[in-house]
Ligand SMILES: Nc1nc2c(ncn2[C@@H]2O[C@H](COP(=O)(O)OP(=O)(O)O)[C@@H](O)[C@H]2O)c(=O)[nH]1
């Protein structure tokens with residue numbers, strides 16, 4: 001394997017709505033560059049970037065994957081991303097290791113919701129964007145949206161910087177070529193699927209259109225650049241070399257978002273995409289220095305000396321700007337880990353700076369442990385290909401690392417820094433899973449542990465009260481895939497239970513009550529007495545305890561026992577055993593007995609006082625309300641809205657792109673536990689959603705009554721006096 005320098009590398013994230021054909025397009029590019037012998041297909045699991053058994057079974061990408069193409073002296077690293085709403089956090093994370101996004105737009109359906117969202121993620125980090133209208137071969141391509149109209153829609157959405165740099169050649173033989181509007185050459189493809197085009201003449205019928213489109217492009221490129229403008233006005237055009245250089249710069253600076261055309265399935269135009277990346281996409285070394293959090297040790301001479309008179313070492317944090325350069329100290333960032341049944345754990349990383357050589361000893365800054373990497377690889381899907389070194393800006397992988405997890409930064413021991421990871425949403429849904437047999441129970445925790453390490457969105461833990469295994473993730477399909485992976489890969493069978501709704505209890509009024517615990521058993525008695533006040537606090541306040549005892553009505557040493565009693569009672573719940581939250585409990589009076597008072601007695605008194613307070617303070621049930629975002633083709637918007645209303649949902653906003661609609665709403669968690677199934681049936685499988693925890697809200701009384709009746713928690717207490 002040839003060694004590539006940063007300037008000869010391109011890192012591209014391939015993003016866009018599910019089924020726009022991203023995975024197929026990558027397979028086609030690999031085929032066009034002869035990296036594969038036959039073109040991989042998503043249908044039979046042979047597409048290079050769709051190897052995960054769950055993704056193959058579901059025919060959809062759920063996490064990022066990497067591939068590379070050696071093309072005419074450059075290496076193009078491609079990161080395949082999911083196109084489903086629920087997995088958008090992965091798509092967002094893919095922006096970190098790349099310098100450009102290839103935004104794939106389906107020629108049949110136009111710009112769909114996830115494409116637009118991915119666009120926004122790219123825009124947030126000023127990522128250069130190249131657009132490809134894909135599936136142009138499809139019989140329905142153009143018929144729904146229309147080619148010119150598609151460009152107009154995209155310009156409306158993303159600005160007039162969206163400009164074609166190609167025209168597709170479509171005639172009675174279907175889509176079989178593209179016209180390059182920079183060089184004004186046509187590339188014609190054989191229908192054999194090899195992906196290689198030949199230079200030909202622009203079809204007669206297209207000459208006028210091509211000329212007009214060329215001029216529109218040239219004009220936009222020249223805009224705001226005086227020398228180019230002058231050249232343009234003097235000669236009516238710009239020399240090709242100047243145009244190429246200016247277009248490269250305009251793309252790098254987000255002044256132009258070029259539009260190309262392709263068919264992944266028929267492999268038309270994909271070699272030209274590779275050419276385009278080579279010439280126009282920025283190399284990693286062209287990007288600005290990467291901002292990272294650094295840590296410096298400074299001898300704090302000014303701040304004084306320690307007893308030995310030596311300078312005190314002080315730690316300071318600073319923002320480090322690290323240029324993407326071989327001469328800088330080594331730093332790598334892990335953007336993904338996966339556990340492959342053949343290779344074991346694979347850590348995918350980007351070389352931020354310096355040169356990574358095999359056998360380097362590196363420091364994992366995040367975990368503060370050393371890590372050795374005897375071998376370096378680049379990943380072709382799941383297949384590691386060994387390399388000797390990787391230069392600043394390249395993407396690579398290491399296997400079987402000891403401590404390293406996703407989002408860690410590693411590198412040269414002496415130059416510690418931390419790359420800020422892309423933020424992750426909290427898991428939206430928690431399911432209880434139950435091992436089927438005793439043997440499954442033993443295997444479950446270690447297996448889950450491995451899965452959790454690969455996917456930062458998954459959490460698993462044991463419920464302290466019920467001892468259930470709980471697994472949290474992005475949503476139903478995510479958890480289902482996990483369960484199925486447990487079975488396939490770790491031979492662990494579990495039953496997936498409906499998620500439990502983490503209800504809470506609270507109070508709606510202020511109340512005061514006395515708790516008295518008095519018992520005479522034989523000689524020694526027990527005596528505790530406290531007066532408590534309970535009052536509501538704003539959502540999210542938890543339990544606040546205050547002590548307003550004056551004059552020793554309760555001796556100071558017993559106050560912590562009162563607090564303990566209050567907190568225990570609150571955790572145990574009053575209505576149905578759900579924790580009581582958002583309350584302030586104040587102990588303001590009480591009495592004691594010299595001999596019979598004890599911590600135990602005061603704790604009991606607090607339990608009693610707490611329950612009495614609750615009784616009068618208008619207790620209520622709180623439920624989690626989720627923020628949900630649903631996207632589906634426009635025609636389902638009405639049905640989705642009325643379904644949401646039936647689920648006590650409150651619609652917060654709705655946006656339509658002309659082909660797809662995004663609805664944002666707040667819906668109580670209990671009403672959308674199995675929303676995935678409902679959405680599939682309402683939208684005939686064409687909708688997707690994601691959600692996250694929103695806030696807690698009071699459950700309306702009639703519904704609360706039903707929930708409480710169903711919970712039927714036994715009233716456990718030592719209410720006695
Ligand atoms: N006609 C046509 N179908 C395509 C093309 N690219 C992908 N498909 C089909 O669209 C479906 C989704 O493709 P896939 O690559 O998995 O899309 P992704 O979700 O964006 O990765 C598959 O059934 C593909 O065979 C194309 O260029 N033309």
Ligand SMILES: [Mg+2]
Pocket residue numbers: 022023024060061080081082083
């Ligand atoms: Mg895919």
